[in-house]
Amino acid sequence: MRRVPGEIRRRSEAAIFAYGEARRAWGRWGDDDEKGTLNHLTPERRVAAAAMIRTGQVFPLGLPLKSGVGPQNGMMGRFNPIHVMTHTGNESAGLPLGGGAEPTDDMLIMPTQGSTQWDALCHMYYGDMLYNGVPAASVSVHGAAKNGIDKVHGDFVGRGILLDVARWHGLEILPADRSISADDLDAVAAAEGVEVRPGDIVLIRTGAMTVVDGDDWSRFGTTAAGLDYRTAEWFERHRVAAVAADTLAVEGPSPLPGVASPLHMVMIRDMGMHLGELWWLEDLADDCADDGVYEFFLAAQALRIVGGAGSPVNPVAVK
Amino acid sequence: MRRVPGEIRRRSEAAIFAYGEARRAWGRWGDDDEKGTLNHLTPERRVAAAAMIRTGQVFPLGLPLKSGVGPQNGMMGRFNPIHVMTHTGNESAGLPLGGGAEPTDDMLIMPTQGSTQWDALCHMYYGDMLYNGVPAASVSVHGAAKNGIDKVHGDFVGRGILLDVARWHGLEILPADRSISADDLDAVAAAEGVEVRPGDIVLIRTGAMTVVDGDDWSRFGTTAAGLDYRTAEWFERHRVAAVAADTLAVEGPSPLPGVASPLHMVMIRDMGMHLGELWWLEDLADDCADDGVYEFFLAAQALRIVGGAGSPVNPVAVK
């Protein structure tokens, strides 16, 4: 980030602090709440979501986990998944199974945010506080005592809708400096004929992954188009449960010089909204464009990582 | 395993080879098929499964992934999950985010079979062949060229039923030497009033996890009650899509001296049936006993591990 003069930075910070305060949902679902906007995703809405399953087609939204392949470039010490075979089909495991039976086996080493994932509510803080006023220091090397992904691992099941912003613009991929506004979201939903309902999980497509060529991620941008932080109000108003996108960060270029991640700040920490990143939306988007149906049942449960700041996930959209 | 005289072992092997051949489904769904009995789980059956969602309650079936905690004891070089925080709430990550914003982050190191998981069809072989006649040598250090978990990662979505064998016996936990027969399965289903339908994912509860005390897994058995291998015919006849249990191996003590894993041999390699192991069924089972409803919508998609011999999973049953 370019160096920003102090006065301008202070103005940016004042803006985001005020905006965050206006969105702050702390206490809304109780002082001990660790689910945030997932509270919108009630059992009744899950029952309604079941009606989205009309043809039984499944669209998996997880990227391949393949050793050394993916979007990570070392930022924050992250790396692409490492998958290692510990028993292959070429040699005996030495177990006395009899009958010539032999197993194969393997292991996985990866950052929880190394590929398609969910951010936990403990993943971002400012003012030394997490969502619902939890002290940031409660996220220690022992994991997150509160707001970890294990507090919601089974909650990401409900109605999903896709807002294909790139396609609405008639573009393969949105330019990296493109910010998506609340008006854009309304326009895309209208064009798609899809209604945003309380408890929805909203998927935003920027086309960012169209530049990935097989295992070659070199053209995939670490900066990318994405949501303007002021869409937070739109998500709040629609009582959206969670949001995910096909980019590293969901949010686009910040309009606030000196504040790089205003949407993370407000959505995760103030509103209590989980962000899904690096979701593979290409197959689903093609199908939605084909049949004109942009709503579906979504199962995107996280791994139950105790105190996890995030989790790898392989979401499935069922139409 | 105790040493078994050669003659007896040969008789056991002859028995399992003959039984496996009778169940063998190679070519049934095409010479290139890598999905096996998941082919029973058709889009139509997924649509029907949606009707199982009646109250919107979600029951996650994955064990907690917590550093150093779990059922692994070193067998096959496996270990319990290792979860490490790479950024905590106590110190700056050094990113110029502005506004006092700071991320937390973490990573995961685990065997794909270290906790609640799916066996891929490449996970077990005999006669140097995998399901559908694929050479075992195709599972190399590069991963499984065929029958990897990435070939079915999004398929585990459909109707699930729970056969709570322990409860039917009126036991907390089945004794470790208890083998579950096809007749048992029929009796449990009848007692529960649940119908086994084509394309179902069947969950078998032995109560094995009732001995786990918080983080203390020392009483959890590496040998445990489970399915007799001859239930394979029952699963075949009912056109079951996949089976999972609350034990390390799904199968119980082998009735064939000298052949330790006959069910793995026949189900995975001959029938092409995925096995789910170490599933947490306690909460779901309690609820089923309460409301008498033993059927549900099940979403148990695997991570998309390219060439993976298995995958961690956090399945959710939605009732």
Place this chain on the structure above:
Amino acid sequence: MRRVPGEIRRRSEAAIFAYGEARRAWGRWGDDDEKGTLNHLTPERRVAAAAMIRTGQVFPLGLPLKSGVGPQNGMMGRFNPIHVMTHTGNESAGLPLGGGAEPTDDMLIMPTQGSTQWDALCHMYYGDMLYNGVPAASVSVHGAAKNGIDKVHGDFVGRGILLDVARWHGLEILPADRSISADDLDAVAAAEGVEVRPGDIVLIRTGAMTVVDGDDWSRFGTTAAGLDYRTAEWFERHRVAAVAADTLAVEGPSPLPGVASPLHMVMIRDMGMHLGELWWLEDLADDCADDGVYEFFLAAQALRIVGGAGSPVNPVAVK
């Protein structure tokens, strides 16, 4: 540790704080020093140490690094080394090397303290300060900014002596409640006819590893005999460069109720002395008993782990 009444604990703390202050070497080698007592190991003393090489016999002092095998039991989230082959001799790596040439390859996953190792000077603190008054907070998820093992990785080269306390007592292994005093050290050295010289690295043998049976570490004690903390004065007086032992912690049972690791506190943080733990001393000790020579050249350089709190090491004694 048993609960200790507050008054007794306060008395223990007062004792260790006073003792630590008396030993404190902060500033002795400069305000920026990060080597501590390794400063005693001067180039001249390394030249003198070379004279210890008389027969050219090498005694490696590192434990085998073997997957899942070793002394770790989960304390502090530590685990035994994980060694995984990534290319074996059974299949091609797919590199176009020609001539039928193929590589094998592997990887290692381990806590720096998972086996034979050095504690860095940043490994233990109290009063929120590390050796030489460095703030403890400088050891962040980015590693230790100061006092990391990378500041001394090449320094552990000089004269070593073995004080075989177990053998002197005529015991296979010292009882776990046995504390080794300064008088004991003098008596052992006298009995062995070995002189303690400035700059020496002193190895203490308790016989703790005599209970290890092949890969079976179950009888190896997490509590063990070891140095009384008040030997710190002895090490200080003799200008010892570093100390290592065949136990998990070098130090024995604490004589101060409520303070478990007084020797770590004083030696690492106040004196600036590196501790080596889990060293394999059996072969060396047998040879010293045979030839009566308890001095040798020692090369025990650490891996150059940037900001590391410790390092695995395979020390070699050359006689």
Place this chain on the structure above:
Amino acid sequence: MRRVPGEIRRRSEAAIFAYGEARRAWGRWGDDDEKGTLNHLTPERRVAAAAMIRTGQVFPLGLPLKSGVGPQNGMMGRFNPIHVMTHTGNESAGLPLGGGAEPTDDMLIMPTQGSTQWDALCHMYYGDMLYNGVPAASVSVHGAAKNGIDKVHGDFVGRGILLDVARWHGLEILPADRSISADDLDAVAAAEGVEVRPGDIVLIRTGAMTVVDGDDWSRFGTTAAGLDYRTAEWFERHRVAAVAADTLAVEGPSPLPGVASPLHMVMIRDMGMHLGELWWLEDLADDCADDGVYEFFLAAQALRIVGGAGSPVNPVAVK
């Protein structure tokens, strides 16, 4: 590698097979030998090597192990070291140590060849055989049954000499297409006034690491200058114990079209010579140029990785 016509490749293979056979030392040190040319490094020669220690200066030759930093680019699934703090100075580890004492702790994840290392004798094979006629298949997922690094982990201690080829050429760095011949080695040794003696460990400097700029390895070549395979005869004649260089592969561009690694093939598999790769020679080389002394005591013991195909190492040269 460019595609090479079959006839030319066959000629190359015939050449390397004949050359390898002429160098083959199988059985020379016994049918069960797993040390190869390290047998030249006798106890007597270690005693003689001690005389190299004249000033007591230590030159560590290991690269920094720093998360995500280093020469690896994904080839063979290798990655740069991953170093993670598991306990920092910012929070309590939760151990009841008393006195405010707290530990810091960390872990390391790395390919054995991820940084400065030794190749084990099991690291390269052709004709399905390792050094001394051991079947390649004996290197399984369980590790190398024979010729693993654990068979020699303490042997790399003796006299070292530096042949600074780059400096002799008056170059910062040898061009990547430069092959070093036996005549070059003789000329460099003569110019340096250093004698090559039986049992020596010979270090070859190409200047490859002079292009590394702090943490930026992007200019470091995966192809680099290095030894011509026919120098094997020179190493054999001089009874050299082992050889190491400042490059990824020790060997330079192959003069045999279609055979990429002839030196690895002959030295490791036929002669039984360990290769050290990615050694940091800059500080040592500067000092040798200053004082004109190119010989030293070298301690480069490997970690004792059971069945390891290689090992990280932090060698020290003591002058």
